[in-house]
Amino acid sequence: MTPLVLALPVALLAGAWLGAWLDRLVPVLWGRPAQGPFGPLRDGAALLARPTATTEAPDRLTRWLAPGTYLALAAVGLSVIPMAPGLAPLDSSVGIVVWGACEALTVIAVFLHGWSPNAPFPLIGAYRYVAIGLPVMLPSMFVLIAAALPAESLSLVQVVEAQREVWNVLRQPMGLPLFLLVGLTLTLRGPFDFADGADIAGGTSGQESGPGRALWQLARLTMLTAFSAMAATAFLGGPLGPGLPGPAWLALKTAAVMAVTVGLGHTVARTTPSQMLHPLWVGALPLSFLHLALAGWVAL
Amino acid sequence: MAVRLFHRMAARSAPAVFVCIGPRMQALVEGLFARAQSRRMESPAGAAILLVAGDIPRRAAVALDRIHDQIPPPRETVHWDGCDDPMTELLAAWARLMAGESGEPDRLPDDPPNPWKGHGDHGQGGEGMMGGVPYGRPMAMTGEDPRDGLKLDAYTMRVGPFAPMLPPGLVLELTLQGDLIASARVTEAPFPQPEDANAPRACAARLLRLLGLGPQADRLLRGTAPRSLNAVRALPVGLGAAGTGGDARTRLRGWLEGKPAEGPPPDIPRLLEGREWHEAVVLLNSWPPDTIRQAAEAAR
Incomplete structure (x- = not known):
């Protein structure tokens, strides 16, 4: 562990703020009035000023455990990502595996969130998310293993070092698009927001208000930050770049991935869950196998 | 100082409104929220203001009161007959709520529909292991599944008349197995709209x-x-x-x-x-x- 760990909360909060601002900026494309950088802070203050709603016989433990877990997973996921060449807050030799575990456990956090209010629509959102989450997390593993192949290491520091000559996004062109599907799912966005959709009146968040809702939204945004940083590290060379210091490059690339993720979330329509399962199992999964095979062949 | 700044920021956020739409008001309400800087929440729990649009027919009066009480206090109600712009009133109500004013009391008694105390050896309320209505709450019972042969628990719920994803006024009595509708009955038709x-x-x-x-x-x-x-x-x-x-x-x-x-x-x-x-x-x-x-x- 390095003193860089102290930078994690700052990075998570700054990323959450940027994500929330992008969420309010992208609808400008469809004629909504633009919001300044204080928009997210105002909305956050309004949430905190409201009381926490209660339902009949909720599961009080999981009500706070769910957003807490989600937030912790984002923090752990971000902690293994190198912020400068050779320097990660937690320099794990199996960073990719740590991130993979955080991804998989997100499904549990979202499920608990839908379980806790003891109400039908949140529970439908919870089950539906598990059904979609599983086939999305599987390709993610293959995509990340492919990203580790050129480095011959599961350490993210090595994955970055291996991209000094050429970034993975060029070496493995299918990797980043497939990983973006994972990002949309991990952060409950647009076409993959089967947990909190409009058809189930806000789903797992539908019975929430006040600080509880604020914490859940914060957790979603920190996960967006961690995901974007991970995508920037695995495919865009992370902190590598000329001129600017490493952390600045990582921040810029993270912001770029974040903008693309938020943009896709607002542009792509969500289909029905049953129609979504088909392309995930029959399309994305075999494609990720093929991607891994090609990446292996190139690395050899 | 900090508290005042916090309240000022909260008050400048867009009002969080849940709408109950009466006859002839659907298009007016949809137009209002497409233009105005206020948020139409998907559930009463997430809102602070209840907007009652039009004259709600007598048959939906209890449902309206229940929604009113599901908005966590402090809350306010704004009535809109479709003539002039309700934004001024919504913003004024929002400012009062964010300044910490107390708002409206419950309209219905806040008692559980049936007491959480029943008969039986352990006060469990029901009889036997499955089915029945312990504590006056019907237990889920397994039923034939029309989808894939899994015999999931079936439960019956009523949706409407102000569910945001259905036409205003429509009340459905549904028996659900997970997210699957096993049987459906129309109890009330939607309100007439021009x-x-x-x-x-x-x-x-x-x-x-x-x-x-x-x-x-x-x-x-x-x-x-x-x-x-x-x-x-x-x-x-x-x-x-x-x-x-x-x-x-x-x-x-x-x-x-x-x-x-x-x-x-x-x-x-x-x-x-x-x-x-x-x-x-x-x-x-x-x-x-x-x-x-x-x-x-x-x-x-």
């Missing part, structure tokens, strides 16, 4: 919102075509096929081109039975509200 609610644009905007494209739906309501990569293709082929009227996809495509939907009203119970919830909601919104009202009157 032609503006059946306009192609209004109908298309409702579907877009369900598909996760809220800002684009607003853009459409303000009079400009939406920009989505896959809005029409997000609807499964053949879903809601109705003879000459085509399927939901054809109807959405027509609406986006400004053509009204044709075809006879569907048989609502037969339409919904065996459907997954998301599909069911898309289906009910893939006909104009007036057609659904005729269908509901026939099925009641």
Whole structure:
């Protein structure tokens, strides 16, 4: 562990703020009035000023455990990502595996969130998310293993070092698009927001208000930050770049991935869950196998 | 100082409103939220202000009171008859609530519908291991599953008359197995709405919102075509096929081109039975509200 760990909360909060601002900026494309950088802070203050709603016989433990877990997973996921060449807050030799575990456990956090209010629509959102989450997390593993192949290491520091000559996004062109599907799912966005959709009146968040809702939204945004940083590290060379210091490059690339993720979330329509399962199992999964095979062949 | 700044910031956020739509008010409400800087929340729990649009018929009075009480206190009610702009009143109510004023008390007694104390050896309230109505709450019982043969627990719930994903006034009594509708009964038909609610644009905007494209739906309501990569293709082929009227996809495509939907009203119970919830909601919104009202009157 390095003193860089102290930078994690700052990075998570700054990323959450940027994500929330992008969420309010992208609808400008469809004629909504633009919001300044204080928009997210105002909305956050309004949430905190409201009381926490209660339902009949909720599961009080999981009500706070769910957003807490989600937030912790984002923090752990971000902690293994190198912020400068050779320097990660937690320099794990199996960073990719740590991130993979955080991804998989997100499904549990979202499920608990839908379980806790003891109400039908949140529970439908919870089950539906598990059904979609599983086939999305599987390709993610293959995509990340492919990203580790050129480095011959599961350490993210090595994955970055291996991209000094050429970034993975060029070496493995299918990797980043497939990983973006994972990002949309991990952060409950647009076409993959089967947990909190409009058809189930806000789903797992539908019975929430006040600080509880604020914490859940914060957790979603920190996960967006961690995901974007991970995508920037695995495919865009992370902190590598000329001129600017490493952390600045990582921040810029993270912001770029974040903008693309938020943009896709607002542009792509969500289909029905049953129609979504088909392309995930029959399309994305075999494609990720093929991607891994090609990446292996190139690395050899 | 910090507290005052916090309250000032909260007050400058957009008011969080839950709307109960009465007869003749649907298109006016949808237009209001497409233009105005206020947020239409998907559930009462997330809102602070109840907007009562129009004269709510007597049959929905208890439901209105229940929704009022589900908004966590402090809360306020704003009535709107559709004549002048309600934004001034909404903003004033929001400012009062964010300044910490106490708001309205509950309209109904805050007692559980049945006491959490029942008969039986351990006060468990019910009889036997399964089924029955312990504590006055019906237990889920396994039933035949029309989808894949899994015998899931079935439970019965009533949705409406102010559920945001259904036409205002429609009340459905549904028996669900997970997210699957095992049986459906129409108990109340939607409130009558004038032609503006059946306009192609209004109908298309409702579907877009369900598909996760809220800002684009607003853009459409303000009079400009939406920009989505896959809005029409997000609807499964053949879903809601109705003879000459085509399927939901054809109807959405027509609406986006400004053509009204044709075809006879569907048989609502037969339409919904065996459907997954998301599909069911898309289906009910893939006909104009007036057609659904005729269908509901026939099925009641």
